[in-house]
Amino acid sequence: MEAALTSNPSMEHGIPVEIGRIDKELGKLWESSDDTKTRASLINLVVYTENEAGLAADNEVLAAVAGRHPCRAILILGNPSAPSSEAKAWISAHCHLLGKDTRQICSEQITFRLDGDAANALPNIVFSHLDSDLPLCLWWKADFPEPLDEKLWSWVDRLIFDSCSWRNPHHQFSIIRHISSSGKSAAVLCDLNWTRLHAWRFALASQFDNASAFPHLTRVESLSFRCAPCCRISALLLMGWLASRLKWRLDAENEMFVSTSGQSIPFQIEEVPGPNLSLISIQCTDAQFELKLAEGSDFFESILQTPGIPEIRQILPAPRGRLEDTLLAELSRAGRHALYTESLEVILPLLPR
Amino acid sequence: MPLDTLRSNPLREGLAQRSIPDPCTLVIFGATGDLTHRKLVPALYNLAADGALPPAISVVGFARRDKSDEVFRTELEEAARKFSRQAINDDLWKNFASTICYHRSEFDNLEGYEALARRLDDMDAARGTGGNRLFYLAAGPDQFEVILENLRKSGLNKAHPGAWSRIIVEKPFGTDLPSAKRLNDLVENAFDESETFRIDHYLGKETAQNIIVLRFANALFEAMWNSRYIDHVQITASEPLGVEGRAGYYEKSGALRDMVQNHLLQLLCLTAMEPPAGLDADSIRDEKVKVLRSLRPLTGSDVFKHVVRAQYGAGSINGKRVAAYRDELNVNPESVTETYVAMELNVDNWRWAGVPFFIRVGKRLPKAGTEIAVHFKSVPPVLFRATGESIDDNVLVIRIQPDEGISLRMSAKMPGSSLRIEPVKMDFHYGTSFGKATPEAYERLLLDAMSGDATLFARRDEVEQAWKFVDAIHEAWTTRTDDLALYSSGSWGPGEADELIKRHEATWRRL
Numbered sequence A: 001m002e003a004a005l006t007s008n009p010s011m012e013h014g015i016p017v018e019i020g021r022i023d024k025e026l027g028k029l030w031e032s033s034d035d036t037k038t039r040a041s042l043i044n045l046v047v048y049t050e051n052e053a054g055l056a057a058d059n060e061v062l063a064a065v066a067g068r069h070p071c072r073a074i075l076i077l078g079n080p081s082a083p084s085s086e087a088k089a090w091i092s093a094h095c096h097l098l099g100k101d102t103r104q105i106c107s108e109q110i111t112f113r114l115d116g117d118a119a120n121a122l123p124n125i126v127f128s129h130l131d132s133d134l135p136l137c138l139w140w141k142a143d144f145p146e147p148l149d150e151k152l153w154s155w156v157d158r159l160i161f162d163s164c165s166w167r168n169p170h171h172q173f174s175i176i177r178h179i180s181s182s183g184k185s186a187a188v189l190c191d192l193n194w195t196r197l198h199a200w201r202f203a204l205a206s207q208f209d210n211a212s213a214f215p216h217l218t219r220v221e222s223l224s225f226r227c228a229p230c231c232r233i234s235a236l237l238l239m240g241w242l243a244s245r246l247k248w249r250l251d252a253e254n255e256m257f258v259s260t261s262g263q264s265i266p267f268q269i270e271e272v273p274g275p276n277l278s279l280i281s282i283q284c285t286d287a288q289f290e291l292k293l294a295e296g297s298d299f300f301e302s303i304l305q306t307p308g309i310p311e312i313r314q315i316l317p318a319p320r321g322r323l324e325d326t327l328l329a330e331l332s333r334a335g336r337h338a339l340y341t342e343s344l345e346v347i348l349p350l351l352p353r
Numbered sequence B: 001m002p003l004d005t006l007r008s009n010p011l012r013e014g015l016a017q018r019s020i021p022d023p024c025t026l027v028i029f030g031a032t033g034d035l036t037h038r039k040l041v042p043a044l045y046n047l048a049a050d051g052a053l054p055p056a057i058s059v060v061g062f063a064r065r066d067k068s069d070e071v072f073r074t075e076l077e078e079a080a081r082k083f084s085r086q087a088i089n090d091d092l093w094k095n096f097a098s099t100i101c102y103h104r105s106e107f108d109n110l111e112g113y114e115a116l117a118r119r120l121d122d123m124d125a126a127r128g129t130g131g132n133r134l135f136y137l138a139a140g141p142d143q144f145e146v147i148l149e150n151l152r153k154s155g156l157n158k159a160h161p162g163a164w165s166r167i168i169v170e171k172p173f174g175t176d177l178p179s180a181k182r183l184n185d186l187v188e189n190a191f192d193e194s195e196t197f198r199i200d201h202y203l204g205k206e207t208a209q210n211i212i213v214l215r216f217a218n219a220l221f222e223a224m225w226n227s228r229y230i231d232h233v234q235i236t237a238s239e240p241l242g243v244e245g246r247a248g249y250y251e252k253s254g255a256l257r258d259m260v261q262n263h264l265l266q267l268l269c270l271t272a273m274e275p276p277a278g279l280d281a282d283s284i285r286d287e288k289v290k291v292l293r294s295l296r297p298l299t300g301s302d303v304f305k306h307v308v309r310a311q312y313g314a315g316s317i318n319g320k321r322v323a324a325y326r327d328e329l330n331v332n333p334e335s336v337t338e339t340y341v342a343m344e345l346n347v348d349n350w351r352w353a354g355v356p357f358f359i360r361v362g363k364r365l366p367k368a369g370t371e372i373a374v375h376f377k378s379v380p381p382v383l384f385r386a387t388g389e390s391i392d393d394n395v396l397v398i399r400i401q402p403d404e405g406i407s408l409r410m411s412a413k414m415p416g417s418s419l420r421i422e423p424v425k426m427d428f429h430y431g432t433s434f435g436k437a438t439p440e441a442y443e444r445l446l447l448d449a450m451s452g453d454a455t456l457f458a459r460r461d462e463v464e465q466a467w468k469f470v471d472a473i474h475e476a477w478t479t480r481t482d483d484l485a486l487y488s489s490g491s492w493g494p495g496e497a498d499e500l501i502k503r504h505e506a507t508w509r510r511l
Helices: A002-006 A019-031 A050-066 A115-128 A150-155 A169-181 A193-198 A199-209 A214-219 A229-245 A325-329 A338-349 B034-049 B068-083 B090-097 B108-128 B140-153 B177-190 B207-214 B247-272 B281-294 B300-306 B430-434 B441-451 B460-477 B495-502
Strands: A015-017 A037-039 A043-049 A071-078 A086-097 A104-115 A136-141 A158-161 A190-191 A220-227 A249-251 A256-258 A264-271 A277-284 A288-293 A299-305 A312-317 B024-029 B055-061 B098-106 B131-138 B165-171 B198-200 B230-238 B307-317 B320-323 B340-346 B356-362 B371-376 B395-401 B405-413 B421-429 B485-489
Touching: A015 B108, A019 A086, A019 A104, A043 A050, A050 A071, A050 A086, A050 A104, A050 A325, A071 A115, A071 B198, A086 A115, A115 A150, A150 A312, A158 A325, A169 A190, A169 A249, A190 A193, A190 A338, A190 B485, A193 A199, A193 A229, A193 A325, A193 B098, A199 A229, A199 A277, A199 A288, A199 A299, A214 A220, A220 A229, A229 A264, A229 A338, A249 A338, A249 B441, A312 B090, B024 B034, B024 B108, B024 B441, B034 B055, B034 B068, B034 B090, B034 B441, B055 B108, B068 B090, B068 B098, B098 B108, B108 B140, B108 B165, B131 B140, B131 B340, B140 B165, B140 B177, B165 B177, B165 B441, B177 B460, B198 B460, B207 B247, B207 B395, B207 B405, B230 B247, B247 B281, B247 B307, B247 B340, B247 B371, B247 B460, B281 B460, B300 B460, B307 B495, B340 B495, B356 B495, B441 B495, B485 B495
Parallel strands: A037 A104, A043 A071, A043 A136, A071 A104, A136 A158, A158 A190, A220 A264, B024 B055, B024 B131, B055 B098, B131 B165, B165 B198, B230 B356, B307 B485
Antiparallel strands: A015 A086, A086 A104, A220 A277, A249 A256, A256 A264, A277 A288, A288 A299, A299 A312, B230 B371, B307 B320, B307 B340, B340 B356, B371 B395, B395 B405, B405 B421
């Protein structure tokens, strides 16, 4: 049991338990631990995946998240196409030292494997194992199913997904739009792809906080993006955000936006191997704003060229590439992402079908 | 988009972080001192690492010692590596350090300020800092007057058209009411009150800011935040350190002036104030001043009834023998400077009538900690009398430092067939719950000053009102010295302090 309290590299390293006895067995886990361990939980973090090969990595992400954001973690491996129906469960805990103290803060984890028809029991599995009165964050690591189980979605406080991993973003986004507009779910939509763009949006906004740079937002003439071949959707989302903020209209056929004053703003997305996004350049009538991110770098290079002022180069924090960092950033942020759906609407016609 | 429709940066909407302040130059007077090395430069580096500094910023160190920009940067880098909250990234430091330069001048040499003015103009042109200047008085308080005078004479206090000029004043804001008034007059002679930022770094601490949220965003607490439910409040600031080489300063100030006049009275104000009309600087500061004005004055013989002063003797801290205060280097062997103060205060207003606020502050106490403990009244001793169980009162503790957080003590039944009641604690730790390091107070305060937000800075009337209250106590102390108690280093203070709170049938909290 002590081993389960200190490490949990995979499903098999938890303690197998009968599903009906999970709460009792979790209780025993704490009774048998020493006084230096404190159970803590701020949220229920449910992860649903259908990728068994990625389970060990998911466990590592949960362990890292639990160290900074104590939670009741529920990891569910669904295998709806399995020929036989079976549900199994394991319990474990992630413990982390609290600063220089000898005390440890521990998060519980329940891992489920749902084969065949048992995968349909997902809502019940989730509902019956939540830490009560705590928000439910559901990280959906698969394509969204149709039809949606509305009972499940109505319980979700934050729905986490990663649009970068979708094979058919247009279809998946239409499901997301349905979830958010049906009125049956109050879930905050949390696209990790959008979360990764936060540092880009912050850095771009910072470039234009400056009073001398601010007026140039009305004089944009063209946009250029550079992204990895797999991450065109990241560049599109960032572009959608920019367009929605500046009230530009998309002319998808001609690959350009049109400003409210009728100015054409062509855009170009270059796909080259490297970071998800590596460059955004905003060319204005008499100024240029660039953000560059080199492979492996933790910092953007921000370059501002405006008339009458010397070129300003600044280093700004860039998004951390690790999945757990992105997830933690998302969990640490409260409130809705009001601009996400707005940005999405702008670029919907450009999404691959 | 027509220009006139853009009233604020539309890209900023929806981002968690605040707007980046205008480009500016920060001039630090006393740039070779401890404060610059331990606090200011690490704070600036952390702001740079968080992307919170303006794109164009210059930092100018102004001090007397002769050194090059390069040597100055190297010294600051060493300090930043030692004291920064975040590890130093070489690329980021290099970028940040390129904004730093050193200006050598005596504080009383007007030509040095005139040269600074020319240099700042050149830097504005070269770096795009737009003529905005933030002056930081990090030198010794004895230098404030001459610095302020020369800033005025050199015209540095006056901003260029369209730009701003501000000043940050470090505590102590004077040593008594007349000197505080004199300092305030000097500051006012050069800078408008709206351009003046008096730093009390306690107000920059996350937990201090959270007092307002805890009180006014939680119906549970605010409904009970009055004399009907609260028995008394204890505010404690303890530290195991002695004078640590600051004897020259401490001999003149003592705990009352060093800690009570500013930090502890500020915490008391946040605890006792009425809901402000808004969250803007003046609304909050108006309410804090009202609390200070409502403090029942302590004068004459009342001082000896309600205030205990004491000085540490020899003892041991963390298993090591430590010397008595009077045996410390540069301390007068017959010194009557207090290193410990405990007092009972009363806020004479409707909300707090009859609720004493007990304050204690001391050096060479067993452990470091600053907290506000709100002790609620006892439940009527009716229901559980027959069981013979004593029931501890509810206590809400706001821990300012270290281990910032909030805890609530309440009573619970122990499992078992008999009725046994034990106190249990509900605990909220910032570190555990939010999982990220809280910014240092100086980070927040520097950023606020750059943005012109004075909410977390003390206003002139606050400072003077606090001095008025403290001066009356000090004046009484000058009439006699026989009340000065002694306590052993490593103890929780003198027995007289225990007697003080015992009169209210209470005891000091164990930290």
